[in-house]
Amino acid sequence: MLLIIKEPKTKKDYESYFDLRWQILRGPWGLPRGSERDDLEEESIHLIASIENNIIVGVGRAHFNSPDEAQIRFMAVSQYYQNNGIGGTLLADLERRVKIGGAKYIVLNSRETAIDFYKKHGYSSEGKAIILINSIRHIKVRKDLL
Numbered sequence: 644m645l646l647i648i649k650e651p652k653t654k655k656d657y658e659s660y661f662d663l664r665w666q667i668l669r670g671p672w673g674l675p676r677g678s679e680r681d682d683l684e685e686e687s688i689h690l691i692a693s694i695e696n697n698i699i700v701g702v703g704r705a706h707f708n709s710p711d712e713a714q715i716r717f718m719a720v721s722q723y724y725q726n727n728g729i730g731g732t733l734l735a736d737l738e739r740r741v742k743i744g745g746a747k748y749i750v751l752n753s754r755e756t757a758i759d760f761y762k763k764h765g766y767s768s769e770g771k772a773i774i775l776i777n778s779i780r781h782i783k784v785r786k787d788l789l
């Protein structure tokens with residue numbers, strides 16, 4: 644499978660990008676379209692993973708909370724394509740880009756169900772569970788960029 648990682652450029656790219664976010668992260672919890680966005684979209688780094696015919700199969704976003712601290716949000720891979728390394732490839736590319744931007748470490752709120760994915764990629768748990776988005780339990784994790 645040829646995987647292409649790139650920033651969304653066209654209107655269609657962005658529509659597919661937000662659609663996949665909604666499909667994976669919000670729709671299953673009955674949340675409306677629009678709930679998959681926050682007010683940091685314009686200043687964030689967005690990445691899409693696509694396969695042949697420009698089919699978008701994965702998305703992820705990073706932003707800066709401070710010059711040293713980057714945060715990754717909205718990691719989502721189409722259900723059918725999960726566990727093929729797509730999420731890991733997107734995560735590594737977001738990490739590379741925020742490091743170039745000067746980040747010293749990354750924080751994120753991992754769904755409990757995804758915690759092993761982030762641990763596998765070098766994130767450690769900060770221990771506290773927090774409730775976000777309609778009662779889904781999340782764990783704060785962090786990775787220092789060496």
Ligand SMILES: CC(C)(COP(=O)(O)OP(=O)(O)OC[C@H]1O[C@@H](n2cnc3c(N)ncnc32)[C@H](O)[C@@H]1OP(=O)(O)O)[C@@H](O)C(=O)NCCC(=O)NCCS
Pocket residue numbers: 667668718719720721724725726727728729730731732752753754756757758759760763
């Ligand atoms: C979490 C997610 C982004 C990972 O992307 P992916 O492409 O499936 O992950 P990869 O194939 O790169 O890596 C999978 C590895 O992580 C592990 N893993 C642990 N928890 C996992 C989970 N919930 N989903 C997928 N993989 C998980 C797998 O065992 C696998 O390890 P292995 O290669 O040693 O077998 C994707 O599964 C997804 O969109 N899940 C639903 C939405 C979600 O939970 N997003 C994160 C919100 S914080």
